[in-house]
Amino acid sequence: MLNACRPLLIFSVIANVLMLVAPLHMMQVYDRVLSSGSGSTLLYITLIGAACLMLYGLSETMRTRIAQRISASYTVKHADRLFAGMTDGSLPVERSNEITRNFNTVRTFIASRSLIGLFDLPFAPFFLLLLYLLHFQIGLVTTIGAGILIAVAWINKTSTAEDSEQAAHANSKALGFANAVASRSEDIRAMGLLPAVVERWGSLTGESLNAQDISTKKTAMFFGISKAVRQILQITIMAWGAWLVLSGDMSGGMIFAASMVSGRALQPIEQVIGAWDSINRARSAHEGIEAVLAEADDRTGRIRQPEAKGQLTVSGASLSVKMGDKDMTILNNVSFSLEPGNLLAIIGPSGAGKSTLARIVAGALPPSAGEIMLDGCLQANWPTGQWGESVGYVGQDILLFPGTIAENIARMSLRPDEQKIIRAASLAGAHQMINAFPQGYMTVIGDGNLRLSGGQKQRIALARALYTSPKLLVLDEPNAHLDLEGTQILTESLKAIKSTGAAILVVTQRKQILSVADDVMLIKNGTRAPIAHDQVKAAANAGKNTEPRGTKDQVPGRPQAGTRPAPPPMVEKVLKRA
Numbered sequence: 122m123l124n125a126c127r128p129l130l131i132f133s134v135i136a137n138v139l140m141l142v143a144p145l146h147m148m149q150v151y152d153r154v155l156s157s158g159s160g161s162t163l164l165y166i167t168l169i170g171a172a173c174l175m176l177y178g179l180s181e182t183m184r185t186r187i188a189q190r191i192s193a194s195y196t197v198k199h200a201d202r203l204f205a206g207m208t209d210g211s212l213p214v215e216r217s218n219e220i221t222r223n224f225n226t227v228r229t230f231i232a233s234r235s236l237i238g239l240f241d242l243p244f245a246p247f248f249l250l251l252l253y254l255l256h257f258q259i260g261l262v263t264t265i266g267a268g269i270l271i272a273v274a275w276i277n278k279t280s281t282a283e284d285s286e287q288a289a290h291a292n293s294k295a296l297g298f299a300n301a302v303a304s305r306s307e308d309i310r311a312m313g314l315l316p317a318v319v320e321r322w323g324s325l326t327g328e329s330l331n332a333q334d335i336s337t338k339k340t341a342m343f344f345g346i347s348k349a350v351r352q353i354l355q356i357t358i359m360a361w362g363a364w365l366v367l368s369g370d371m372s373g374g375m376i377f378a379a380s381m382v383s384g385r386a387l388q389p390i391e392q393v394i395g396a397w398d399s400i401n402r403a404r405s406a407h408e409g410i411e412a413v414l415a416e417a418d419d420r421t422g423r424i425r426q427p428e429a430k431g432q433l434t435v436s437g438a439s440l441s442v443k444m445g446d447k448d449m450t451i452l453n454n455v456s457f458s459l460e461p462g463n464l465l466a467i468i469g470p471s472g473a474g475k476s477t478l479a480r481i482v483a484g485a486l487p488p489s490a491g492e493i494m495l496d497g498c499l500q501a502n503w504p505t506g507q508w509g510e511s512v513g514y515v516g517q518d519i520l521l522f523p524g525t526i527a528e529n530i531a532r533m534s535l536r537p538d539e540q541k542i543i544r545a546a547s548l549a550g551a552h553q554m555i556n557a558f559p560q561g562y563m564t565v566i567g568d569g570n571l572r573l574s575g576g577q578k579q580r581i582a583l584a585r586a587l588y589t590s591p592k593l594l595v596l597d598e599p600n601a602h603l604d605l606e607g608t609q610i611l612t613e614s615l616k617a618i619k620s621t622g623a624a625i626l627v628v629t630q631r632k633q634i635l636s637v638a639d640d641v642m643l644i645k646n647g648t649r650a651p652i653a654h655d656q657v658k659a660a661a662n663a664g665k666n667t668e669p670r671g672t673k674d675q676v677p678g679r680p681q682a683g684t685r686p687a688p689p690p691m692v693e694k695v696l697k698r699a
Contacts (some may be wrong), residue, residue, distance in 0.1 A: 129187045132180045133240040137247070139177035140385050146170040151374030151383035184237050192232035197365055200226075200413050220413055222296070225404035230403035238392035239400070248386035255379050256371055262361055263383045264356035267390055270347055274394045277343035278401065279385040283334055285401055288332040295325040301312075340398050346393045351387055358383045365623030423504045429511035429591035430496050431461035438481055451477050452569040453648045455489070456519035459640075465614060466635050469644035474595050475628045476517055478644065482626060483514035483595040513586030513594045516599065519578045523567030530562075530584045545587040548617055550610035551580035581612075587618070594618060597628045603617060608633050668690065 134506030146166060154163045169237055203224060230236060247268065299322060317553065324391060327355045362376035371379075393400065440452040452474040459465045467475050480486040482493060484500055493500040495511065503511070509532075521529050530545055531537030546552040554577065556562040564571055571579070579602055586594060601610045614634050619637070635641060 128221040132183045137244040142173040144381040148374035148378040187517045189232045223409050226406040236398040241389040259379045270390045272348050281339045284336040288336040291329040291332040295329045308624045313347045405446040429592040432496045434494040436492045441489045459624045462622045465640040466638035466641045467628045473644045474647040475644050479628050510589040513591035515582045515596045519582045527562040545584040549584035550614045
């Protein structure tokens, strides 16, 4: 960043030095031209002054362009890391939205005149020194005026900091609500929620406007005070200079030169006071961005591990969240292990913590305590990219990105592997379903395009999870939106995935999934509970005897429609303990 700002500093030096052209021209006209009556002298010093001011204009243009380039460089340097930090699951959605706004605030500030004004500020002492050289008393009056302006700026900063923070928080809250509403527009129309939503948004916006009004009221008052002080100081310097001329201590030309130089000395201070609110917001935004980038660097700067085999070990996984003044325990001290090629089914009542455990194992949610290890390596020590390649995850709330089905299965890669796309879709039992669309894998999904059903989304999400041939697959209610036929396809897919040596963790309440499980774990009230093995055995047997009603997608090992599937392996570990 410092290297990028060096050209801006160089052109700032040139621009500020050339600002002396007008005062020098004025002083020469009054002290030499008017006394000598030389027209040629007037012509030549005017031409020289005009040429210098054209160079000044070019310097100002270059400063603006350089500031814009610095902003673009900042974006290129930090955008990827910041985006990774916001989307790795460690930040809530509201916080991610706030970081995005902070990033835009910093980028806009860097490209604005406010940043250039900060580069002008160090030259104020230089102009004050020139005033002292013209006359000590003029320099002293200007220094006192500058001290008053700085005092006004300091009082402005200390008295408006809290109000500015509250205004920013209120505005962030209103924008976050608006974004959430925009993403649920269909539900709002269907349930007739528009009047209530508009009223609530209006209330939040009102709070934001009130907070902003309180903040800007003080800032405007101090800005007005600084403007008044600035103008009073200007006429004071002019009057003081005139008194010195009457006393014979200064020439007439020096009065105007001193007035112009004093204005140049005070202008950066006045600009900083006027832009103090934006400077303060940019500073706060930059601090927040740096914190996120530091965390992102800590997560990504890790040594690549050997290729995963699928040995999962969970020790004392716990999660607690703040609910007001109290801590609420969602998951408490859950431990288990899962071998490659095995399927562990997690069952339990709603709200017991099953999905939370799945998210923690997948790396979507950091635990409050405990350790998650894959092949004996802590989850925190896996590089983010390699962890994503080694672990496939399908959550309850499935999000497919705007784009083609192929792009979604390929995890939005810019260089997708078509063979891997076909393999993953076939293994997920989605190949024939996708080819039934008019444009097949190139079908565009998202807003304004094809709207998929819940079951179709689940199959494509499973294919996306399988794209990198992960050694650990975490599925949270993968058949929640599937009919009997779709569930049978999923069951056969799980068998095929197991045969590849991948470890599978499935949160489910469906009997068919239990029929292919190697082990079953019960979660109650956020902790692991003893299993009623007779109930598990009955559920597993019921799942085995479930007969499909038809077929569409054939997966490896899938029986033909109308035939009873061969009994899959018993839930041996559970039944042996029963």
